[in-house]
Amino acid sequence: MKLSIVLPARNESEGLRELLPKLKDLFPDAEVLVVNDGSNDDTQEVCSHNAVVCISHPKARGNGAAIKTGARNANGEIVVFMDADNQHSPEDIFKLLDGIGEGYDMVVGARVFSTHAGVHRGVANMIFNWFASWMVGARVKDLTSGFRAVRRDKFMKFAYILPNGFSYPTTITMSFFRAGYGVSYRPIMAMQRKGHSHINIWRDGVRFLLIIFKVGVLYSPLKIFFPVSAGLAIAGVGNYIYSYFSVGRFTNMSALLLLAALMVFLVGLVSEQITALMYRDSDS
Structure with missing residues (x-):
């Protein structure tokens, strides 16, 4: 099955400069798509230098919007979504693909607690995981991980309900469980990101809680x-x-x-x- 790797990027040229050569080396036959979400750095040039397709948004529309753009333009039957800031190791993609090979429809890279970007985010993620597990009646090990492999045809059925912000992982996870699709988790070690995070803990935290309840109502x-x-x-x-x-x-x-x-x-x-x-x- 053809593989597409989608990387949403907003001012992530520093991380892409290291990540893209690794992806091209490990997955020479894969389609690599970078969605440039209104960056004002040299993301476009880095992609051109590495012979990678770059789809640009004229202005920043959000991580979820970039994911949807990438999924719509991907040609692979299997799509891997990962961050462009080097937090996710390209070698871990093999773990996700192994899960797809076992028959799962979505395989998520579940971060080890010690590798979260701060204790406060780790604790918040534990709370979100507990809430989601209660809603779906199954163990959700990492609700907010942006590192996942999916069967594209299944993913596109829910693209219309995905938010444009950072909460798309929550919505797609709950949607897959609700539809009865197979979801599995593989442990990964998240690395130190390159550049600065675009997430504001207070602003995006409140929005995320609202989306959690919205998706909860949507699910059950x-x-x-x-x-x-x-x-x-x-x-x-x-x-x-x-x-x-x-x-x-x-x-x-x-x-x-x-x-x-x-x-x-x-x-x-x-x-x-x-x-x-x-x-x-x-x-x-």
């Missing part, structure tokens, strides 16, 4: 809505018991809480059915 709405509904129902019953013994009647607050619990549950139930319809053709 009842797992989000039911706990909220149950909490409102418990509060309503508790308020009724209190008001019964204090004023001897059923109060408006109790009615409001119980009605809210019912409405939230029904919204979750309808959302669950809509989600099931959304994925009904995933295996066709």
